[in-house]
Amino acid sequence: MLKGMVWAALLAAAAVPAIAAAPVRGADFGAIKARLTAECAADTFSGIVLVRAGGRDLFEHVCGKADIINGIANARETRFKIYSTSKFITALTVLKLVEDGRMRLDAPVTDYIADAPGEWRGVTIRMLLNHTSGIDDLTLPFIWHFRADHPSAMRGLLPALTAEQRALKSAPGTAFRYNNFGFELLADAAAKAGGQPFPALVEALVFQPAGMKSASIEAPLIEAGHLVPVSAEGLAKGYNGDPGKLDQAINWGFVQQGAGAVHASVDDFVALDAALKAGRILGPAMLAEMTRAPVDADGKTGGQAFGLGVVVNVADGVTMYGHTGGTNGYISDFERYPDDDAMLIVLTNRGNIRTAWLREGVAAALKGAR
Template sequence: MFRKIALACTAMLTVAAKPLPAPPEALAAIGARIDAECAEGRFSGVVIIRIRGREALQRSCGMADIVNQVAVTRYTRFKIYSVSKYITALTVMALVENGALSLDQPITTYIADAPAEWSGVTLRMLLNHTSGIDDLTLPLLYHYRSDHPAAMRDLFAALTPGERALKSAPGIARRYNNFGFELLADAAARATGTPFASLVEQMVFRPAGMRSASIEPPLIEAGHLVPVSEPGLANGYNGERGALSEAVNWAFVQLGAGAVRASAADFIALDAALRQGKIIGPAMQAEMIRNPVAPPDGKAGAAFGLGVAIQSPRGTAMIGHTGGTNGYITDFQRFPDEDAMMIVLSNRGTTRTAWMYDHVAAALIAAR
């Protein structure tokens, strides 16, 4: 199945647009459920499904800012959290494609002050969550005083023997690890001498035409982290209808794992750019999904490629990433065999999206 996905990823760059059939029942079911959740105040955000370059379903509802009564639109930006890992992975793969990085070089090649215990860990292992390194996100937060590079340097100097020790042999066990993507961001910046946010802009946002996407900048006031808020960026909310509380978060601390803000329009542009090979070519796209790592201990769920999750609802290849829980939920999925995509952006931390996968797959099968 995964070989089929890899081949499809190469072929999809040249798929010609075909007429879109009448919206199948499966898409109607998604629209009806979203409409009901919007009416009941349980969903706030944007849902867009596109098939062969044409919009098959679009919904937007709710408030980006409840206090000021600012409505959500397809151009509203959301904090996308772990979907940022997909963007980080594309940035790294673009640097691999141009020779600035190598997937199978140890992380210590690029980060000289990283612990020697990590010398067997490669960029590939960080991308597919098999590094064995502990998730050091909380210690990173503790050391964050001005910016990401300084926090990483201070963290490396302060690591205890227990924190330096690997939790499993490199390349063996899959453990989802946010900190691995902080290492990827740090390695990319050091290898190129360019701040990681600038690399993402150069390698992904600009060639894709993601005009409103950005990396959240650090905001420190009187030595304390401060949440970022700005026009056009949705506020995140947790809790149930009638008992919502505004989320407080500092996405910029997770530069590689969670700092991107983007709109639905940005994701439509990203999908088109990937189909057209504007960010990385077919070989690199195929490499991202070659030899995916299965869920640990026979558990159900997605296999992981290089910065992407790989699933097959109803046997239909689906590649993407999810993110959120603290006031925001994002789900970006691409269906390469069908030349289709879905994006869900919500500013409610209770939003669920996995129920859509079977419906979208059924609609795509019916539209063949």
């Protein structure tokens, strides 16, 4: 059973872009600093943590190597693969198309993807954004069809789907089921509606208006028919494993253009947060729609609720919304604390780092300074 009305009551302040409280100035991040310092010394954390409120940095911690073999340290300008935090970017792109009248939230995805199975006619853009579509997560067969680029992989996959793959796992709009492939469908639908390749749309509708100068969507790299991991100047290399036993991660972020292909730096997210507050990407009504009626995940994700491409948490009475991403060599977490005019960005190049303690610790520090 969906419980959006309950969450909507809790998130009345979060759903409104206006600031409900004065920016926090005296928050105590001593406990966070102590733990990060210890984890950096033990080589169990590598990356960047930044907290801002009221337009200024409150806390910053940088450590570890962006490239272990060549001894290149992580720095503020280092870019990271952010994986599922990309879903927040994809949602902004789709919602901008909705705001411009080029897409409709409650239109069937088949209105935009003509070769989508007829079984998906009841699935709307809104349901893809909040993971209630009922469509199976077809990421693995999608990867199998990836030979050149995202559009051709989708055109190869859809007509090849079996009856079992086409069948919905639940009635549209009735059950939460986290679905990476749903965001590949959103990328494909947005490209059709916007009349441009999806990366170009994201650049025009999000990156440029926000001033995200170093952000990009990973471009496909294919050599002799094989998918090849992307490496670029200024991009941290991802690692998995334990200290002293690290292996460089092998990943193809470009396969998941809608669900996980963005590269970005800390300052790209600083710019994004400022742009959202200034209304340079979405107007107030559409921004509020992202968190207006989030879907409760029925305990499957630790009490989180899912809005339109955004994850909503309430920790000790402090509301935050954003998105996490990663596991294959990188972990990211972008959180906005609307009642405190604050944001958190965590970018790491280790695949086994957990960030819940950071976002909850920041929530506690902000609350303690109110």
